[in-house]
Amino acid sequence: MSDSSVAIALLYPELLGTYGDNGNATVLAQRLRWRGIAAEVVTVAPRAPLPTGEIYLLGGGEDDPQRHVARDLAEGGRLTAAVEGGAVVLAVCAGLQVLGRSFATGEGRYAEGVGLLDIETGRPPRDQQHKRAVGEAVVEPRRSLNLPMLVGFENHGGLTTLRGHALPLGTVRVGIGNGTADRAEGVISGHVVGTYLHGPVLALNPALADMLLGWVVGELPPLPDDTVDAAAERVKAIRLEAAGLTTLGM
Numbered sequence: 001m002s003d004s005s006v007a008i009a010l011l012y013p014e015l016l017g018t019y020g021d022n023g024n025a026t027v028l029a030q031r032l033r034w035r036g037i038a039a040e041v042v043t044v045a046p047r048a049p050l051p052t053g054e055i056y057l058l059g060g061g062e063d064d065p066q067r068h069v070a071r072d073l074a075e076g077g078r079l080t081a082a083v084e085g086g087a088v089v090l091a092v093c094a095g096l097q098v099l100g101r102s103f104a105t106g107e108g109r110y111a112e113g114v115g116l117l118d119i120e121t122g123r124p125p126r127d128q129q130h131k132r133a134v135g136e137a138v139v140e141p142r143r144s145l146n147l148p149m150l151v152g153f154e155n156h157g158g159l160t161t162l163r164g165h166a167l168p169l170g171t172v173r174v175g176i177g178n179g180t181a182d183r184a185e186g187v188i189s190g191h192v193v194g195t196y197l198h199g200p201v202l203a204l205n206p207a208l209a210d211m212l213l214g215w216v217v218g219e220l221p222p223l224p225d226d227t228v229d230a231a232a233e234r235v236k237a238i239r240l241e242a243a244g245l246t247t248l249g250m
C-alpha cells in the first residue's frame with residue numbers, strides 16, 4: 001500500500017456483507033478518487049492480520065458469523081488499537097452490534113463484543129421475538145453533525161442500548177433504529193460510527209461518506225452530482241409510503 005493513498009479496510013466481507021454493505025468501501029474510494037485523492041480498498045479475511053488502515057468498515061450479517069467476527073477482532077485488542085491510533089470506523093447493523101460490549105444471538109444467548117463502544121444489544125421480550133425491524137428508515141442526524149436527513153433500510157432482530165459516552169447518530173423519524181424509547185438510531189463515539197441503515201448507506205447518503213472522509217483528509221469540496229438530492233427524494237417517498245399514500249415501487 002503506497003503512503004500517499006488512503007487505505008480503506010473492508011473487514012470480513014464474506015461474513016459481514018449482507019444487503020450490499022461492501023459497497024460502502026467502493027463509495028468511499030470513488031469519492032476520494034473523484035477529488036484526485038488516491039484510495040485503496042483492502043479486503044480483510046478472518047484470522048488475517050489487521051492491515052494499517054485509515055478507515056475500517058464492517059457490514060451486516062447473521063448471528064453466527066457475528067460471533068466469529070467478534071472473537072477475531074477482540075483478539076489482542078486489534079481494532080481498538082487502530083482506533084486509538086486515529087482510525088475511522090463505520091459499522092453497519094451486525095457490525096455495530098459486534099463493536100459493543102455484548103450482543104444477543106437469539107433465544108436468551110449472548111456473545112461478548114469487541115468492547116470498542118459502550119453499547120449493548122439485546123432482543124425484544126420473549127413474546128415479541130418473532131418481530132424483526134424490517135423496512136425503510138429515515139433518520140434525523142444529531143444536530144452537531146450538520147448532515148441532511150439519512151435514509152436506508154433496516155433488517156435486524158437486535159435492539160441496542162447506548163451507555164456512557166456513546167451518543168445516538170440520530171433520531172428515527174420512520175423505522176425502528178436502535179429500538180429504544182428515545183427513538184435513537186445508531187451510535188457515534190469519537191470517529192467510530194455505527195448505524196442500522198443498509199443500502200449501502202454511504203451510496204444513499206453521500207454527506208455521511210464525506211463526513212468520514214473529512215476526518216481523514218480534511219474537509220472536502222462537494223461533488224457536482226451531489227446537487228441531485230436523491231436522499232431527499234427518497235425521504236419523501238418513504239414518508240408517503242409510511243402514510244399509506246403510495247408505494248416505493250418507483
Ligand code: GLN
Pocket residue numbers: 018059060061062063066092093094095155156157158159
Ligand atoms: N444478526 C443481527 C440481528 O438480527 C444483525 C442483522 C443484520 O446485520 N442485518 O440483529
